[in-house]
Amino acid sequence: xxxxxxxxxxxxxxxxxxxxxxxxxxxxxxxxxxxxxxxxxxxxxxxxxxxxxxxxxxxxxxxxxxxxxxxxxxxxxxxxxxxxxxxxxxxxxxxxxxxxxxxxxxxxxxxxxxxxxxxxxxxxxxxxxxxxxxxxxxxxxxxxxxxxxxxxxxxxxxxxxxxxxxxxxxxxxxxxxxxxxxxxxxxxxxxxxxxxxxxxxxxxxxxxxxxxxxxxxxxxxxxxxxxxxxxxxxxxxxxxxxxxxxxxxxxxxxxxxxxxxxxxxxxxxxxxxxxxxxxxxxxxxxxxxxxxxxxxxxxxxxxxxxxxxxxxxxxxxxxxxxxxxxxxxxxxxxxxxxxxxxxxxxxxxxxxxxxxxxxxxxxxxxxxxxxxxxxxxxxxxxxxxxxxxxxxxxxxxxxx
Amino acid sequence: xxxxxxxxxxxxxxxxxxxxxxxxxxxxxxxxxxxxxxxxxxxxxxxxxxxxxxxxxxxxxxxxxxxxxxxxxxxxxxxxxxxxxxxxxxxxxxxxxxxxxxxxxxxxxxxxxxxxxxxxxxxxxxxxxxxxxxxxxxxxxxxxxxxxxxxxxxxxxxxxxxxxxxxxxxxxxxxxxxxxxxxxxxxxxxxxxxxxxxxxxxxxxxxxxxxxxxxxxxxxxxxxxxxxxxxxxxxxxxxxxxxxxxxxxxxxxxxxxxxxxxxxxxxxxxxxxxxxxxxxxxxxxxxxxxxxxxxxxxxxxxxxxxxxxxxxxxxxxxxxxxxxxxxxxxxxxxxxxxxxxxxxxxxxxxxxxxxxxxxxxxxxxxxxxxxxx
Numbered sequence: 001x002x003x004x005x006x007x008x009x010x011x012x013x014x015x016x017x018x019x020x021x022x023x024x025x026x027x028x029x030x031x032x033x034x035x036x037x038x039x040x041x042x043x044x045x046x047x048x049x050x051x052x053x054x055x056x057x058x059x060x061x062x063x064x065x066x067x068x069x070x071x072x073x074x075x076x077x078x079x080x081x082x083x084x085x086x087x088x089x090x091x092x093x094x095x096x097x098x099x100x101x102x103x104x105x106x107x108x109x110x111x112x113x114x115x116x117x118x119x120x121x122x123x124x125x126x127x128x129x130x131x132x133x134x135x136x137x138x139x140x141x142x143x144x145x146x147x148x149x150x151x152x153x154x155x156x157x158x159x160x161x162x163x164x165x166x167x168x169x170x171x172x173x174x175x176x177x178x179x180x181x182x183x184x185x186x187x188x189x190x191x192x193x194x195x196x197x198x199x200x201x202x203x204x205x206x207x208x209x210x211x212x213x214x215x216x217x218x219x220x221x222x223x224x225x226x227x228x229x230x231x232x233x234x235x236x237x238x239x240x241x242x243x244x245x246x247x248x249x250x251x252x253x254x255x256x257x258x259x260x261x262x263x264x265x266x267x268x269x270x271x272x273x274x275x276x277x278x279x280x281x282x283x284x285x286x287x288x289x290x291x292x293x294x295x296x297x298x299x300x301x302x303x304x305x306x307x308x309x310x311x312x313x314x315x316x317x318x319x320x321x322x323x324x325x326x327x328x329x330x331x332x333x334x335x336x337x338x339x340x341x342x343x344x345x346x347x348x349x350x351x352x353x354x355x356x357x358x359x360x361x362x363x364x365x366x367x368x369x370x371x372x373x374x375x376x377x378x379x380x381x382x383x384x385x386x387x388x389x390x391x392x393x394x395x396x397x398x399x400x
Numbered sequence: 401x402x403x404x405x406x407x408x409x410x411x412x413x414x415x416x417x418x419x420x421x422x423x424x425x426x427x428x429x430x431x432x433x434x435x436x437x438x439x440x441x442x443x444x445x446x447x448x449x450x451x452x453x454x455x456x457x458x459x460x461x462x463x464x465x466x467x468x469x470x471x472x473x474x475x476x477x478x479x480x481x482x483x484x485x486x487x488x489x490x491x492x493x494x495x496x497x498x499x500x501x502x503x504x505x506x507x508x509x510x511x512x513x514x515x516x517x518x519x520x521x522x523x524x525x526x527x528x529x530x531x532x533x534x535x536x537x538x539x540x541x542x543x544x545x546x547x548x549x550x551x552x553x554x555x556x557x558x559x560x561x562x563x564x565x566x567x568x569x570x571x572x573x574x575x576x577x578x579x580x581x582x583x584x585x586x587x588x589x590x591x592x593x594x595x596x597x598x599x600x601x602x603x604x605x606x607x608x609x610x611x612x613x614x615x616x617x618x619x620x621x622x623x624x625x626x627x628x629x630x631x632x633x634x635x636x637x638x639x640x641x642x643x644x645x646x647x648x649x650x651x652x653x654x655x656x657x658x659x660x661x662x663x664x665x666x667x668x669x670x671x672x673x674x675x676x677x678x679x680x681x682x683x684x685x686x687x688x689x690x691x692x693x694x695x696x697x698x699x700x701x702x703x704x705x706x707x708x709x710x711x712x713x714x715x716x717x718x719x720x721x722x723x724x725x726x727x728x729x730x731x732x733x734x735x736x737x738x739x740x741x742x743x744x745x746x747x748x749x750x751x752x753x754x755x756x757x758x759x760x761x762x763x764x765x766x767x768x769x770x771x772x773x
Contacts, residue, residue: 267402272772292768293761299771300712303405307688310410316417317410317691320646321680328681388674396653396680398667 012080018057019088024050030356032216033369034263035096036166036376039207039215044170047094051125054085060093060259061123064103069120078259085261096262097166098122098129101249102175102195109233109245114195118173130171130198132162132178132220133243142177142243143187147222149178149194151236154229156180156194158202158222164380168218169205171198177243180236191239195231202226212372213356250381251330263377266337266370268302271344274363278348285347298343301336308332324395331387334377341371404771407705410688411695415473416480419462423484426457431490433742440599444562445491455522459494464501468513469520475502475632476694479639483690486643489745491600493524493559495636500525500567502632506701507578507625508617515565515580515615525565527629528554528581528606535758542570542579542608544616550579553607560604561593568608569626576622579613586611598752600745628702631710634757635693638710638717641753642686645717648724648746649679652731659733666731675727682720689713708770711763718754725750 027046032038038047054060055069062078064070071077085093093099103122106114121127138144147160158178168174176196184190198205202225205218233242272295278285285291311317312325344367345352354361355368378384392398430450439445454460462477464470478498485494501519504512519525531541532555542552550570557566568579586606593604656667656676666672693709702710725747729736736743754760 267405269402269404272404286768286772289765292772293764295772296764296767299404300715300767302402303408303712304685304688304716306402306405306408307410307692308684310408311684311688311691314410314412316412316420317687321684324680325684328677328684331677332681385670385674388677389670391677391680392667392673396649396676398653398656398673398676399665400668 008076008080011077012084015059015081015084016087018059019084019090022053022057023088023090030364031091031264032094032214033373034376035092035094036263036380037210037212037214037216037373038094038167038170044094047091048125048128050091051093051095054081054093055123055125060099061103061119064107064119064123068107068115069123082260085259086265089265090261092263093259093261094167095122095125095128096259097131097175098127099259100262101131101246102129102173104249105175105242105246109242113230114233118195121172127172128167128170130165130168130174130218130220131246132165132168132174132176132196134162134164136161136163136219143191143240145177145179145191147176147178148182149176149180149192151180151229152226155226156229156232158194158196158225158227160222162220162222163208163217165205165218165220166216168198168220169207171205174198174220175246177239180239184237188240189237191243192236193233193239193242194227195233196227197231200225200227210372211375212369214369214373247382251327251387266341268299268340271298271340274367275344275347278351280349291347294343298336298340301332301339305329305333305336321395324391327395328387328391330381331384331391334374335384338371338374338378341367341374345371406708407696408692409695410692412691413476415477416694419473419477420480420484422457423459423481424487426453427484427488427490431488433489433745436489436491436600436745439491445600445602446493450490451492452522454492454494460497460501460522461520463498464505464516464520468516470516474699475697478636479690479694482636482639483643483687486640487647489600489644489647489749491598491602493526493562495640496526496559496563497524499629499633499636500527500565503527503567503578503625503629504580504617506628507622511615511617518565523565524559524563525567526557526559526563528557528560528566528568528608529629530555530557535755536762538576539569540571540576542568544570544572544577544579544613548612548616550581550608550611550613552609553605555605556594556603557606558601558603560591560606561602566606566608568613572616572618575618576626578617578622578625579608580615580617581608581611581613585614596752598748600749601752624701630757631702631707632697634714634763635690635697635710637753637756638686638693638713639690641717641721641750642683642690644746644749644753645679645683645686645721645724648721648728648743649676649683651742651746652676652679652724652728655732672731676731679720679724679727682716682723686713686717686720689716704770708767711767711770714757715760715763715767719760721746721750722754 029042038044058071059081061070062073063075066072133142149156149158174196176194179190180192181190202223204221207215208217275285280288308325348362351362356365458471459481461470462473463475466472504515529539531539542550545551564583566581568581570577570579590607591604659666690713693713697706728743728746732741732743735741
C-alpha cells in the first residue's frame with residue numbers, strides 16, 4: 001500500500017465528520033435493503049440524490065482517474081469511505097452495477113471513448129446501469145444465451161429477452177450479452193458484449209414482483225431494437241471473455257470496485273442486540289441453551305469470514321490453495337447472511353408470522369424482509385450451487 | 401464494525417513460516433503413511449528414531465525459555481509444527497510433553513527449572529488431568545494426604561506408556577495443586593493402558609495412590625496455569641486436527657479425481673463435489689482460527705480474547721475433522737469401509753480429537769457466556 005496509515009486516518013476523520021453532517025434522516029417511506037430492491041420512483045430519486053451528494057463531496061470513485069470524474073487516489077481511500085458509509089448507517093450507493101462492475105470493466109478493457117462517455121455519469125448517479133446476462137431459460141448457464149444481435153449497417157438489431165434485470169426499468173444503459181453467431185462451434189464463441197442504450201424504441205422493461213413483495217427486478221424485452229454498432233465492446237465473438245471479467249468484479253474476486261456499500265449492512269451485533277427483548281419460556285431469549293448454542297455458531301461464522309478476509313493478505317497461510325479464499329467468499333458470506341437473517345426471523349416467537357405492512361410486525365418485519373431479500377445474494381451472480389462447482393473445479397481441481 | 405466479531409489479529413511470522421516448511425518436509429520424509437501404519441499396534445505408537453530427530457531439531461524446547469535450554473520462540477511457534485504432525489497423522493509425545501512443559505512453566509516458574517531443562521532435552525512428560533470422562537469437571541479429585549502421598553487415580557493420561565514424568569492435577573484440603581511424579585515411583589500395575597479409538601495415540605489410567613511426589617506446587621499460579629493449560633491444550637488439539645483435516649481433504653480429492661463409476665470420475669458428481677467444498681471451507685476456517693489464536697496468546701496468562709480464540713479454534717477444528725473423516729469413509733465407498741483405507745485413520749483421529757480438551761458443545765457453552773452475557 002502506497003498510502004501512509006496517518007494519511008488514511010486523517011482522511012477517515014474528515015469523512016466521518018462529513019457523514020455526521022450530511023447523512024440524511026430516514027425518509028417517511030421505506031428504503032430498499034439493497035440496490036436489488038429499488039422499486040419506486042420515490043426511492044430512486046432519494047438514492048440518486050444521495051449518491052450525487054457523496055460524489056460531489058469527492059468521496060466516490062476514489063481511485064478512478066480524475067479525468068473521468070474520480071479522485072485519482074489510492075484504492076484504500078474508497079475502503080475508508082465504504083467503512084464510514086456503513087458505520088454511519090448511510091443510505092446505499094444504489095448505482096452498483098455501474099460503480100462496481102461496469103466502471104472497473106471499462107477502466108480495464110474499455111476504449112478511451114467509452115471511458116470518457118460513461119464513467120463520470122456512473123459516479124454522479126446521472127446514468128443508471130443494468131446488466132443483461134441472464135435469460136428466462138438460462139439463469140446460471142450464461143454460455144447458452146439466446147438473445148440475438150444481428151449486424152445491419154452501423155447498427156445491431158436486438159431480439160430476445162433478459163430477466164432478473166435489476167433497475168432495468170430505470171436504467172439508461174445495459175451491459176448486454178447477446179449472440180452474434182449462432183453457428184459458432186463453441187457456444188461461447190458466438191457471444192458478443194454490448195454497452196446497449198435502454199431508452200430506445202423496442203426495449204420494454206416489465207417489473208417483476210419478488211418474494212419480499214417488493215420490486216426491483218425486470219424482464220426486459222428486445223423487439224427489433226436497433227443499437228449503434230459502436231456499442232460493441234472489443235469485437236464480435238469476444239463476449240464471453242468480457243462477461244467473465246465482469247463476473248469477477250461482481251463476485252468480488254478483483255479488488256478495485258467502485259464501492260462496496262450497496263446494501264444495508266447487517267452485522268451479527270445487530271442481530272443479537274435486536275433479539276434481546278424477546279422471551280422464550282418466560283425468560284430472556286439468550287438464556288435458552290439451544291438458542292445460545294446457535295447464536296455462538298453464527299458469531300463464529302462471522303469471525304471466520306472476517307479472519308479469512310485478513311488471511312488473503314498472508315501468502316504463507318494461503319499457499320495450499322492460493323485462490324481458495326477469494327473464490328469462496330461469496331459462497332460463504334451470502335449463505336452465512338441467509339442463516340443469520342433466518343435466525344433473526346425465527347427467534348421472534350409468534351411475531352415471526354407477521355410481515356411488512358402489519359402494524360405489530362417487529363421492526364416493520366425487518367428480519368423477515370431481510371431473510372427473503374438475501375436470496376438475491378445467494379442466487380444472483382451465480383447461485384451458491386454454481387459457486388460450489390467453481391470452488392470444486394478451480395480451487396480443488398475436481399473434474400467438471 | 402462488529403464488536404462480537406472482536407479481535408481479528410492475524411500474523412504469520414518468519415519463524416512460523418520456516419518451522420512450517422521444515423516440519424512439513426520432515427513429516428513427508430520421515431513419516432509417510434506406511435510408517436505411521438507400522439506403529440499402530442506397537443506399545444509406544446511411534447518410531448523412537450523419528451522422535452529423537454524431533455528432539456534434535458529442538459522441537460521439545462520451542463516454547464521454553466533459553467535459561468532451561470529452550471529456544472524461547474514462544475508458544476505460537478509450536479503451532480506450525482503440530483499442524484505438520486497432524487498432517488502426517490504422526491503420533492508422538494510432542495503435544496503432551498509441550499503442554500506439560502507449559503503447565504509447569506506457568507505454575508512453577510523458576511522452581512521447575514530442572515524439570516523444564518529435562519523436557520527441553522527430550523524427556524517425555526505428560527499431564528495427568530482427567531479424573532474421569534468429564535472435561536468440564538474441575539478434575540482435582542486426586543488428593544495429597546497427611547503423609548505427603550497422593551490418593552486416587554487419573555484417567556486418559558496421554559503418552560502415559562512412555563512418559564518419564566507426570567504432572568498430576570490434584571488437591572490438598574480442596575485447594576488445587578500440581579504434583580510432579582517420576583515414572584520410577586509408580587509400580588508396574590499402577591498403569592492400565594487404554595485401547596484407543598485412534599491407534600496413533602496412547603493413553604492410560606494411572607493409580608497414583610500411595611505415591612510420594614517429587615515436588616508439589618500450590619498457590620494462585622496453579623489455578624491460572626490450569627486455565628491456560630486447558631485452553632492451550634484445546635488450541636494444540638485444534639491445530640493438530642487442522643493438519644489432519646487438510647490431509648484428509650487431499651485424500652478425498654485424490655480419490656474423487658481418479659475413481660470412476662458409471663463411466664465418469666466420481667468427482668464430477670455434485671453430491672460428492674459440494675460436501676468436499678464444505679470440507680475445504682471448514683479446513684480453512686479452522687486454520688484461520690488456529691493462527692488467529694496463535695497471534696494473540698501471550699507468554700503470560702491468557703486474555704479473554706485469547707480464551708475466545710482457543711475455544712473457537714477447538715470448536716471449529718473438532719467439528720471439521722469429524723465431518724471430513726466421516727465423509728472420507730463414505731466417499732470411498734466399499735473400500736472406505738476397510739481397515740487398509742486411509743480414510744479410517746482420519747475418522748478414528750476425528751473421534752479422538754473431538755473429545756480431547758472438551759468437545760464443541762463444551763466450548764460453545766463457554767463461548768456463549770463470553771459473548772452473550
